[in-house]
Amino acid sequence: MSIFSDETLDLIKQLNQNEQFDFKGLHCHIGSQIFDKTSFIKEIQALLHYVKRIFDEKGIIVEVLNLGGGFGVQYTVADQALDLEATLPQLLDTVYTEVLNLNLQLPKIIIEPGRSIVANAGITAYTIGATKKTLSGKEYVFVDGSMADHIRTALYQAKYEAALVDRMDETADYHYTLAGRACESGDILIHDCVLPKVEINDILCVFSTGAYHYSMSSHYNRLLKPAVIFVNEEAIRLVNKRETYEDLLTQDRL
Ligand SMILES: Cc1ncc(COP(=O)(O)O)c(C=O)c1O
Known part of the structure; x- marks a missing residue:
């Protein structure tokens, strides 16, 4: 679902009201083999602005934010693998900063580090x-x-x-x-x-x-x-x- 579509906001509202569902939050996967951490920083900023919009327009608190995977790994000498030990704390810092700026409740952050766990193994x-x-x-x-x-x-x-x-x-x-x-x-x-x-x-x-x-x-x-x-x-x-x-x-x- 696109965050630029009004239908998505309506769907979130419906899910939140429906007894069959327990709406927890948002999931996003921006692609694979991403080597530039700024892509993830922009992802976090976009998601948290959307979290703010969900609260402002529908009164719903997003408890969980799943940032997906896509952390670039090295296949050839030309690849500069994303340094996860350095990058992940920076991503969390971005979350904290944006949460404070937007006056939001801190969501639980999930990542899906697919190939970065096993590709080089x-x-x-x-x-x-x-x-x-x-x-x-x-x-x-x-x-x-x-x-x-x-x-x-x-x-x-x-x-x-x-x-x-x-x-x-x-x-x-x-x-x-x-x-x-x-x-x-x-x-x-x-x-x-x-x-x-x-x-x-x-x-x-x-x-x-x-x-x-x-x-x-x-x-x-x-x-x-x-x-x-x-x-x-x-x-x-x-x-x-x-x-x-x-x-x-x-x-x-x-
Ligand atoms: C939703 C989702 N999360 C995580 C991943 C893992 O991606 P990667 O192995 O590139 O980190 C994928 C891969 O396609 C995906 O579709």
């Missing part, structure tokens, strides 16, 4: 199965995964970086197109993947795949989903087992 490991040089000189590296487990590049040109697990110390000066095995022209994981010269059977890892990867994975072209393993200093735990063809066929009635 994930790494996807692939085995290199083949390489190919095209007539134009473009060098492809094909791995045993695909857009079925890594859709964000195909979906909205997201950028990633990768490395060869056993050759991290070698100079990376080859520019490859990292492609999958889904048999689609759009099945690209990284358009400009800078690595040392690759060999068949090298293990390649793509970084920052902890968010929106397994949760967005599919059986595109009936490909099987990979295993998910949690690792820390003390333990290695299988969290999702690697799928088998039997798993894939469980819903089929032959």
Whole structure:
């Protein structure tokens, strides 16, 4: 619902009066991969001005303000992740200042920090199965995964970086197109993947795949989903087992 629509104010009034509902407050999500804290500051100011309007025009107190997520994380060296330890207190300061300025009751503040919790915790490991040089000189590296487990590049040109697990110390000066095995022209994981010269059977890892990867994975072209393993200093735990063809066929009635 838009805060610029009169219908929204009317709906809030109806919700507040309806016995079936317990109107608590407002929720807003302004987008994803936001690197500039001023966007969140403006969000808070806009929301609190709206909270004031709800009180002035309808006499309703907003108890909860959910600011959503969108805190930018680092996928490539070009990304400057939002520093949450520094930014979140500043956002709360903005809340306090605006609440005082507008003479409001302090609402409970909620955030939905989606990918910023998990994106950098994930790494996807692939085995290199083949390489190919095209007539134009473009060098492809094909791995045993695909857009079925890594859709964000195909979906909205997201950028990633990768490395060869056993050759991290070698100079990376080859520019490859990292492609999958889904048999689609759009099945690209990284358009400009800078690595040392690759060999068949090298293990390649793509970084920052902890968010929106397994949760967005599919059986595109009936490909099987990979295993998910949690690792820390003390333990290695299988969290999702690697799928088998039997798993894939469980819903089929032959
Ligand atoms: C309503 C809402 N809250 C939070 C998030 C989390 O966003 P992000 O993972 O970019 O922080 C999303 C993602 O689309 C969302 O739709």
